[in-house]
Amino acid sequence: MLSPVTDADGAPFWRYAAQGELRVQTCADCAEPRFPPRPCCPHCQSFTSEWRRVSGRGRIWSYVVPHPPLLPDYAAQAPYNVIVVELTDAPRIRLIGNLVTKAGAPLNSFPPEHIRIGARVQAVFDDAGLPRWILERP
Numbered sequence: 704m705l706s707p708v709t710d711a712d713g714a715p716f717w718r719y720a721a722q723g724e725l726r727v728q729t730c731a732d733c734a735e736p737r738f739p740p741r742p743c744c745p746h747c748q749s750f751t752s753e754w755r756r757v758s759g760r761g762r763i764w765s766y767v768v769p770h771p772p773l774l775p776d777y778a779a780q781a782p783y784n785v786i787v788v789e790l791t792d793a794p795r796i797r798l799i800g801n802l803v804t805k806a807g808a809p810l811n812s813f814p815p816e817h818i819r820i821g822a823r824v825q826a827v828f829d830d831a832g833l834p835r836w837i838l839e840r841p
Contacts, residue, residue: 706831707833712742715754716754726754730746731753757793760825764786764820766818783809783815784802786801
């Protein structure tokens with residue numbers, strides 16, 4: 704399994720995810736959420752930020768089902784889905800992840816033919832602290 708590559712700006716996202724929390728970097732001056740994390744607010748150019756917890760709820764905005772050839776660590780699980788989730792708390796924020804049947808389920812656990820744009824999802828976290836998504840109402 705691949706691990707995320709972190710930098711100084713994004714490290715807090717992964718630290719909170721490892722604790723089972725979904726947080727988004729937010730400007731401490733204008734309160735504008737931003738993702739991906741970066742040092743300066745694109746809205747007001749402030750360099751102050753904080754990490755605000757979000758509900759982890761959203762909707763599927765888009766998705767793709769990759770097929771081989773893939774990176775070797777993922778090829779054995781193909782086909783699997785990669786979804787783009789628009790967060791309910793911050794609609795301009797879209798996170799990438801996988802739709803799974805339950806927390807801890809493998810990447811290929813959700814049948815790709817049942818994925819629907821607009822479906823409501825909730826964040827869950829695997830043992831490594833990676834955010835995944837499950838349907839709010841299976």
